[in-house]
Amino acid sequence: MKNFASIPQPSQSVLGELFEHNNFIIPRYQRDYAWEDNQLLDLWSDLFEVVQDRQDNHFFGQIVTFKNDSQGEFSQEVIDGQQRLTTSCILMAVIRDIADNMYKKNFVGKNLNIEAGDALRDIKRDVDKSLRGTKHGDAPSLVLQQNEALENGINDFFYGLIHSRRALSLTKKSSPIKMMDNAYDFFFQKITNKLNEDSTLDARIELLQTIYETFVSNFYVVMITAPSRKDAFTIFETLNSRGKDLKASDIIKNHLLSQMDQGNMELSSKVWNAIAKKLSNDGDRITRFIRTYWASKNSLVSERQLYRSISKYITLSNDCKRFLNDLSSLSNVYDVLENPTDGKFNINFFKKRELYWRLDILNRMGVKLYYPIILSMYHSHYSESDMLIVVNKIISVFMRHRAIMEKGTNILETGFANLAIKIWKSNNLSVDEIVQELRNNLLPSDEDAKTNFMVLKKEGGLRGSKKWSLAYILAELYQTSFHDFENQDQSTLYNDVFAQDFFELAQIDEKNVSDDYRTRIGNWTIVEKGLRSSRGNQNDGMYSILSKSSLKANQEICKIIQTTGWDDQQVKNRQIALANVVNVTWI
Structure with a gap:
């Protein structure tokens, strides 16, 4: 016979009963208070749906706890529901403080309607009874994350906020403290504005009393108290995993x-x-x-x-x-x-600069699928020189597979992950073996890469991955074919094209080339920024721009334009010429 786990029986409680019978503790491992105006407005709207009799009650969600005997007889460690509990305490404190202010302003020392004054005092008394914690030996109904290392921490602020509206004098308020402060102000303003719509004091008191009683008597939760912390987590995960x-x-x-x-x-x-x-x-x-x-x-x-x-x-x-x-x-x-360029730490994380440059180029092109391989190599303590060799092969795989042949990502994502796992689990996989795995399993053939490149089109772009991908293709091919950007460590290509962003994409001819050839690689180039502003005679087209470029690739284009002009055939011829060096550039 199968043994089934014992499932705790959920209990349904209105909020007033919930705080009356439990002492809730938010453990330090829970995330902090995080409700913003959108969530607060949702609660306020739900509350007034019931206040205005558009619905009888409101389900406020579930709370998952386990009874932590080490914290006290009635203590419940909260696994799920701290945002609702914290906000509920703040809302009740706001209602109490408004009632207290109204009582002091309108009844202390004055001979007015005693019954109306009693209603305000009853609100204050009932809220204090729910929140608790002001009397000696009286445990608060809710204790937030406590950190002994911090003086005037989150729970200290929360205690002051719900018991005396005493904002602690903190030079720097943390995000959860700001959000609790904001929640108090949000509800204070909403309730005050709503009360001011009534012209008489009696009507305002009656409305405040209705708001309070609606919240504590018509808002209900389902509370599941598990026998252990582990069981509570299991219930929480099941309830929230979808x-x-x-x-x-x-x-x-x-x-x-x-x-x-x-x-x-x-x-x-x-x-x-x-x-x-x-x-x-x-x-x-x-x-x-x-x-x-x-x-x-x-x-x-x-x-x-x-x-x-x-x-x-x-x-x-x-x-x-x-x-x-x-x-x-x-x-x-x-x-x-x-984020390779995010701060000095990231920029200088890898000491081998060429490795960093290659990773930044991949990031600019929006390439992420290879991350598992780098994590595995880093975990397995490969040298940065070995990592650079592998990254160069990853770039070749990506350029052929995605940028040139425009195949889907599933093959690469699966292949990179399988190789990463092999690296992680192997104690002696050499960098040559890693490169061989990439070459054998993921690198498209020379013939396929060349054939696809000869008809390749690219949209280009002013920014983002489309811009950087096309700029990288052209810059690398220019380096291979014309020795542009060439130096020993490839710093010129990276610094000029990427880090300094000195170049922009340009179509060689947008007038004499047909629509089918206009976005082909053969009709694209990169030119130094600023040359467009010195274009000269408009009849010369791109010739006057390219003639001023320092790139030998652009000088070659000028010779062609000067000799034969520029049309579909010249685009095709140039693309074939570039295709002949694709397999040398990305091997």
């Missing part, structure tokens, strides 16, 4: 931390946060990084399959630690691959 709000990286992070004991969890959380910081805390970038790492070491999977694949194989604490250690050691090199 959701739109959470990135794959969020689900993966929670899976990893769910395998840890308390001591390792704190350390692992710090490692994760350092990785996330390196990648700008961008969930999409973190997900791409993890997918690239997984393709380097284990298997190539889609982003949608990434969590499922990882959770299948990473099931023990030691597996998780190795996983995080790998990510930590590779995060710098991955950031360089994605």
Whole structure:
């Protein structure tokens, strides 16, 4: 007989009951408060749908916790739902503070409607009872991430915000603190504006009371309390793995931390946060990084399959630690691959300058599929000289396969990933063997590359990957055919064409060439920027521009124009000539 896991029974609670019977704790490994105006406006709109009787109640989502006895008898460690809980406390605090202000302004020392004044005092009393934490020995209903290393941290600010509207005097407010501050101001302004629509004090008090009672009595959540932290994480992952709000990286992070004991969890959380910081805390970038790492070491999977694949194989604490250690050691090199020109650290990460130049050129052309190979080589401690040899072969593969033959990416992505895994798992795979694998499995033949190049068309562009790809093709071919940009370390080509961006794309003739030949490679060249402004006689066309160019390739074009003019046949002849050196340029 199969033994099924014990599934905790979900409980349904309105918000007032939820805070009355639980002390919620947000652990340090959770992401910080992050609700912005869009989410706050959604909550406000949902609230007034019920206030105005357009619906009876509102489902506010699920909360997943586990009962952490080490924190106290009623303590619930929150695995999912901290954004809703935090925002709920802030909204209730705003309602209480507005009620308190109205009471002090209109009833203290005045002989007015005592019943209306009592309604305001009841709101204040009920909110304080829900939030708790102001009396000695009275645990707060919600405690945010605490960090003993930080004085006046997130939880200190939150405590002051919901109990006394006391904004701490911080010289530099962190993002979650700014967002909590913004949430308070958002709701304060919304409620104040709504109350001011009523002309009498009694009507404003009645509306405030309705807003409060609607929120605590007509907003409900489903709470699932698991018997252990691990079970809580499993439930969280199942509920959210197909959701739109959470990135794959969020689900993966929670899976990893769910395998840890308390001591390792704190350390692992710090490692994760350092990785996330390196990648700008961008969930999409973190997900791409993890997918690239997984393709380097284990298997190539889609982003949608990434969590499922990882959770299948990473099931023990030691597996998780190795996983995080790998990510930590590779995060710098991955950031360089994605952003080679982003700051001195990335620019100087690789000491061999030609390797850096080649990686930057690939990045400008939008080439990313090869990342797993670089991660594997870096992990396996290959020298930068060996990495340069492999990168040059990767460029040849990409130029023939994608830029010239214009084939799809699936073959390259799969082939690069398979080779990366082989590098990762092999202890003695030589750089010659890596190059041979690329040549045998992924490099199109000389004949196919040459044949396709002779009819190749390119749209060009003023910026982006289309511009850089065409500029690179022409610059490399000019270097091979005419010795333009030629020096020992190829720095001239990189510096002039890419780093300094001295050149621009130009069509040799846009008037005498037919539509079919206008965008062929043979009708494209690169010229120094600024030469167009000194064009001279318009009847001379591009001749007057090219004649001023320092490139021998452009001088050759001038000779042809001067001798025979420029038409479809000259485009075809030039493209055939360039095709003859394609297989020497990208071997």
